[in-house]
Amino acid sequence: MPNPATKTLAQQLRWQLILAGIAFSIAILVSLTFITWRSVEFAADSVFKMEVHNLLKQIEHDPNLALPDDKTFQAYRDWDSIPPKLRQTFSLADIENNQVYENEFINKTGQNTYVSLVHLTDKNRQPLYFLSVYDVKETNEIVDSILSNLFTDALWLLIFIFFLLFCLVFWLLKRTNEPMKLLSDWAFKLRDNDHLSKEEFPIAELNDLAAQLKAGVDRITEYNIREQQFLKHASHEMRTPLATIQACLDTLDFQLTGPEKKTVQRALKASSNMNRLSSALLWLARESEKPIEKTKVELKSFCSHQIEEHQYLLKHRDIAIDAKVDDECIDLEEELLLIVFANLLRNACQFTSQGTIKVSMDVASLRIENPVDDGLNDSVSSYQSFGLGLQLVSRICEKLNWSFCFKEHPHYVEVSVTWKKY
Structure with a gap:
């Protein structure tokens, strides 16, 4: 009786591929989230740097150019000119040239604010400090919008992946079951016809398996033939001495009249049992299905x-x-x-x-x-x-x-x- 927990090859492959697809989809989702988050940060820094370098070229072209001082973008020629509220969020000793530094502080209205700082020097080696200031809430709303779009796109991507996975599973199971079905049908025929020739399958491993199966059946068939021949010969060989014993015991039984007669009668019964046993063994060894x-x-x-x-x-x-x-x-x-x-x-x-x-x-x-x-x-x-x-x-x-x-x-x-x- 097969084990209830035993699964077919198709079932095992189906579940393995589905689990692999789920794991792959989760990995894609996590990777997309991480890449998108890093991309948003990189894009923000890149835009800020582009704006800074563009302004630096204008300043080098026109040294008297008025520096911007609006709500989101500001520039200063020296460190002390930076408003104290913004300046105290950074340490001048830690600032390196052409690097973006980010911090968070609470502005005058009590709102959390992101501030980014870049330090550059112009062609006259004069320092310039550029600051980008954005409200945390507004920034988070932008990031949430980007992530929301990401999850929507990722969902469609996962649906597409599962569709491809379903098609792949269906195709693999069909391709896998075809040769296995051929092997199963051939093995079923082999049960009734042990002289069946070995069939060539499209997969080398199945040919090896079929060859081993055929060799095993041939060995068992050869063993059964030897066993049947032995039983036939043994039964035939026993018949002659049993017949002789039976005849001698019949003679003794006829001649004896004393207590010894019971012993002879027991021997006669044992001899009869041996004759029946020999006949049964011979019948079991026959290949004929002729009924008794x-x-x-x-x-x-x-x-x-x-x-x-x-x-x-x-x-x-x-x-x-x-x-x-x-x-x-x-x-x-x-x-x-x-x-x-x-x-x-x-x-x-x-x-x-x-x-x-x-x-x-x-x-x-x-x-x-x-x-x-x-x-x-x-x-x-x-x-x-x-x-x-x-x-x-x-x-x-x-x-x-x-x-x-x-x-x-x-x-x-x-x-x-x-x-x-x-």
Whole structure:
């Protein structure tokens, strides 16, 4: 079952690009604000300097030119001529030539005022002091207007960027999904046809991935073929000695009449079980989907016979078997049902130290419950810990489309096989 938190490549790319676009937009907005603020300051200083240098040329051309002394722009030939209110906002010792200095002070009317000062010398090396005076409120209104226009322009710019980002995301996802879809379709076909030739994809990395996937499938296929061949050969090889053992035991069973006869009969039962197991392994190893022949199975007699067959596992042990079986007859693969039932019951007997094993069987399912000690919980945490028995049950159920379920409870273990679904 896939992890709910797992996202597709398209989803991951979409969110990554959107987050990148948001971060990029914020960076643009901050940068524009900073650049605009610096540009306003630079423009104000540049205009002030242009005005100052233009006036300086006029003064050099006409030394007797009257210096301006209006509300916003003033010029003085010596430091002491500057009004004290303006002069005290600067320190003469810190002033350098052709540099703009800015300060803020409160004028006579009580309003905050910006004052800028530039010190220059004319061609006769006579000092000149130029001052630009502006009301703080008016200046801030101008700056706010500029910033407002900036934010409006930035908003349109961000909308344009998001539109481009949306188009880019759509294009990238489409371009990314096309080869991934080809790889997914090819891998899906590979599941049903392991001899499918490797397809050439437009992206080199996908070709590498497809090659590794094909190599992995080929290895698994080769392993499965070897396993099937081994099971076939092993099952065939077991048939001859099993047939010999069965014949010898039949002869002994016919000849013996004393207590030894019971031992021979147990050996006969074990030999029959081995024959059935060999047939089941051979059937599981076949690639053919030909169904096993079904026969009439009387549930009560079938269950009673199997419980009787396993009574030897309960000798000298405080264990009882409680069976509840429907008195019905069903069409089922009896040989395979026998292997399934025998393995489940044998495991229940082996892993029960004391108590009652509950067996219930009806026309649709088989269920076996057996108590377990707390110390055995680790050993029954997975049906794989039981070895070949339950793995064989699982494989048989899988091939017959039966449902096999193993559940571990605090004080008992429950296994069930369902062959009929309503």
